[in-house]
Amino acid sequence: MLFYDSPNPAPNPRRVRIFAAEKGIELPSTEVSIPKREQKAEDFVAKNPRGQTPILELDDGTVIAESVAIMRYLEAEHPEPPLFGTTSREIAEIEMWCRRVEMILMPPVGAVWVHTHPFTAALPGRNAEWGEANRPRVAEAMRFFDESLGARDHLAGDDFSAADILLLTTVDFAKFVGLEMPGECAALAAWHERVSARLSAAA
Numbered sequence: 001m002l003f004y005d006s007p008n009p010a011p012n013p014r015r016v017r018i019f020a021a022e023k024g025i026e027l028p029s030t031e032v033s034i035p036k037r038e039q040k041a042e043d044f045v046a047k048n049p050r051g052q053t054p055i056l057e058l059d060d061g062t063v064i065a066e067s068v069a070i071m072r073y074l075e076a077e078h079p080e081p082p083l084f085g086t087t088s089r090e091i092a093e094i095e096m097w098c099r100r101v102e103m104i105l106m107p108p109v110g111a112v113w114v115h116t117h118p119f120t121a122a123l124p125g126r127n128a129e130w131g132e133a134n135r136p137r138v139a140e141a142m143r144f145f146d147e148s149l150g151a152r153d154h155l156a157g158d159d160f161s162a163a164d165i166l167l168l169t170t171v172d173f174a175k176f177v178g179l180e181m182p183g184e185c186a187a188l189a190a191w192h193e194r195v196s197a198r199l200s201a202a203a
Contacts, residue, residue: 003029003070004044006053010034011173012067013054017203018165019071023078035119068098071162083162090157097156097163101170104144108137109174117177138179142171146185153194160195168195 006013020027032038032053040051048055048065056064056073064070075084085091114120115131145167149155156163171181171192181188195201 001028001059002057003027004032004047004053004055004057005029006032006034006039009173009176010053011169012052014169014172014203015067015165016054016056016070016074018169018200019074019083019162021200021203022083022160022165022198023074023081025074025078068102068162068166071165075162083160083165085157085161094156094161094163097161098166101145101163101166105138105141105167105170105174108134108141109170109177109179112138112179113173113177135179138174139182142174142181142185142188146182146188149187149191151187153191155191160198164191164195168192168201 003016005017008014016027032044034053038044039048039053045051047057047063050065052065054065054067054070056070058064064073072084075082082090083094085094111134112131114123115126115134116128120126145155154160154164155167171188175181181192
């Protein structure tokens with residue numbers, strides 16, 4: 001098994017690193033440099049036609065792409081501690097919040113990143129106007145998660161889960177892009193402080 005990783009600030013490989021750290025899984029890994037566009041190299045695209053990290057290559061040659069799919073595989077292989085829930089209700093709630101992170105917060109963060117950030121200046125098809133239009137959408141999304149957290153310690157249920165991992169990595173990537181958390185988001189800020197203090201968050 002080999003994990004094709006990319007270092008911070010790439011948020012999706014970090015999801016898997018945090019997930020593995022929470023479970024105590026040692027992931028043999030090799031680094032793929034996004035600035036050097038190694039993810040677009042012919043040998044890598046042969047493994048993942050999307051030309052993106054992360055991927056997990058199994059010993060039989062099977063390649064699993066997409067961070068959440070990799071996390072699901074690791075959960076099935078190493079069920080303890082459970083990070084996708086165990087009861088039908090827990091599984092559904094965690095899935096709901098994972099999808100909300102990916103549908104509500106990640107798209108506008110990605111739009112600002114791709115269309116306005118200096119690191120992506122060479123990408124074709126950039127539209128600065130569209131990127132700037134997404135800045136208020138990021139703030140609106142963060143307010144949604146702030147209201148959703150309320151007085152809860154975790155995003156989905158009583159325990160730390162995959163949903164917290166997705167939200168943490170997205171909020172941290174947003175900060176790298178220059179998208180700060182709105183000052184009034186006290187619940188989100190308190191949650192962020194708690195989950196960032198976990199040892200796995202350094203992964």
